[in-house]
Amino acid sequence: MMHHPDNWPPRDRRAFARLAVIGAGAWGTALAVTAVRAARGVTLWAREPDVAEAIARTGVNGTFLPGVRLPGAIRATCVLADAARMADAILLVVPSQHFRAACRSLADVLPGGVPIVICAKGIERGTGLLLEAVAARELPGSPIAVLSGPTFAHEVAAGHPTAVTVASRDVGAEGEASLAARVAVTLASQAFRPYVSQDVTGVEVGGAVKNVLALASGMASGLGFGANTRAAVITRGLAEIAALCEALGGQRETVAGLAGVGDLTLTCSSEQSRNMRYGMGLAMGRTPADMFDGRPVVVEGVENAVSVTDLARRLGVDMPICEAVRAVMEGMPIGEAMAALLDRPLRAEPRGIALDLPRPPGAADALPARVQEQS
Ligand SMILES: NC(=O)C1=CN([C@@H]2O[C@H](COP(=O)(O)OP(=O)(O)OC[C@H]3O[C@@H](n4cnc5c(N)ncnc54)[C@H](O)[C@@H]3O)[C@@H](O)[C@H]2O)C=CC1
Numbered sequence: 001m002m003h004h005p006d007n008w009p010p011r012d013r014r015a016f017a018r019l020a021v022i023g024a025g026a027w028g029t030a031l032a033v034t035a036v037r038a039a040r041g042v043t044l045w046a047r048e049p050d051v052a053e054a055i056a057r058t059g060v061n062g063t064f065l066p067g068v069r070l071p072g073a074i075r076a077t078c079v080l081a082d083a084a085r086m087a088d089a090i091l092l093v094v095p096s097q098h099f100r101a102a103c104r105s106l107a108d109v110l111p112g113g114v115p116i117v118i119c120a121k122g123i124e125r126g127t128g129l130l131l132e133a134v135a136a137r138e139l140p141g142s143p144i145a146v147l148s149g150p151t152f153a154h155e156v157a158a159g160h161p162t163a164v165t166v167a168s169r170d171v172g173a174e175g176e177a178s179l180a181a182r183v184a185v186t187l188a189s190q191a192f193r194p195y196v197s198q199d200v201t202g203v204e205v206g207g208a209v210k211n212v213l214a215l216a217s218g219m220a221s222g223l224g225f226g227a228n229t230r231a232a233v234i235t236r237g238l239a240e241i242a243a244l245c246e247a248l249g250g251q252r253e254t255v256a257g258l259a260g261v262g263d264l265t266l267t268c269s270s271e272q273s274r275n276m277r278y279g280m281g282l283a284m285g286r287t288p289a290d291m292f293d294g295r296p297v298v299v300e301g302v303e304n305a306v307s308v309t310d311l312a313r314r315l316g317v318d319m320p321i322c323e324a325v326r327a328v329m330e331g332m333p334i335g336e337a338m339a340a341l342l343d344r345p346l347r348a349e350p351r352g353i354a355l356d357l358p359r360p361p362g363a364a365d366a367l368p369a370r371v372q373e374q375s
């Protein structure tokens, strides 16, 4: 727990009145809708001038969140300084591998001390850093919170009841995360229910790794496997999240929460997930353009298969499913990656410790012909 001066915390439970949402992809747009529902002023910054222009003119973000009529109160702009200047807090919703560049652009225009809420999911390639560390480096002086959980953008925009986790490290009088509590109050409405946490690391790890596991779940579905295989991927995948979370100093309990098991089960079980759909499509021999009708969507698991496993290797954490996904991304046939997973020595639950037991006979031969053809 962090040490704070005696006058800490500011007993401030006020909502932030004016938000800037940076990134007008599906999630940034749905969060802007959420903020308007909570009666906050919102400016939505789009990187693409035509997206900002279309939202302002038609009230629809047809590129990233088609079919959703946006509230007129959302002010859209493609000028970052316009969005940042008046904001009391920033929701940063730029994909993980572009996150640092977005922070750097913001640093030029954002007044010091304005809180940042990280709403993207991922680990930076090359550095292996969680996005909190990237933001802390590029935006020193900005307090940081992280928002994550099971949230398909279209369902949030449609007002389906949804729960998320907001985490920050600063500790308030009642022992709660202080900035996270303010962010929760800011975004909460009847159908959008934020839970507050202090475990920024655990919340971030869950969101980053589940996208890689959703690719695995999609590949299994694309090969024709059903509910048993999916449940195995989810459960053993959760053990991988827990192991990485612990190695990075996060709390194992967080893995059982919305940003862990909540988001993992959502993303691994629904074709609404771009990651799940991408894994399925690959296994069925489809191209990304086919899978998404030519729309420019981010599939975080592809880059994060590398950043997650690089980090796990460095920390000595065994993440076999994520490693199998990475192998596929690097060209291994899916059937071969799956057979290699099934051929591993038998292990103990929950931590996957290897046991000195005889190997299963010819596990790969027992797979359906479909998989063997892909090997
Ligand atoms: N879509 C969803 O349901 C949810 C998405 N997220 C996370 O939110 C983040 C953003 O995802 P979406 O809004 O879904 O994106 P999206 O797939 O709807 O749109 C792509 C986004 O990437 C941006 N982009 C593309 N190239 C870029 C570049 N070179 N530099 C900066 N930005 C670039 C686009 O401007 C656009 O905002 C991701 O980390 C994702 O995992 C989190 C929860 C739900």
Ligand SMILES: O=C(CO)COP(=O)(O)O
Pocket (backbone or CB within 6 Å): 121, 149, 150, 151, 152, 211, 214, 263, 266, 267, 272, 273, 274, 275, 276, 298, 299, 300
């Ligand atoms: O993060 C998400 C849901 O919580 C969205 O998942 P996809 O990026 O796989 O669509």
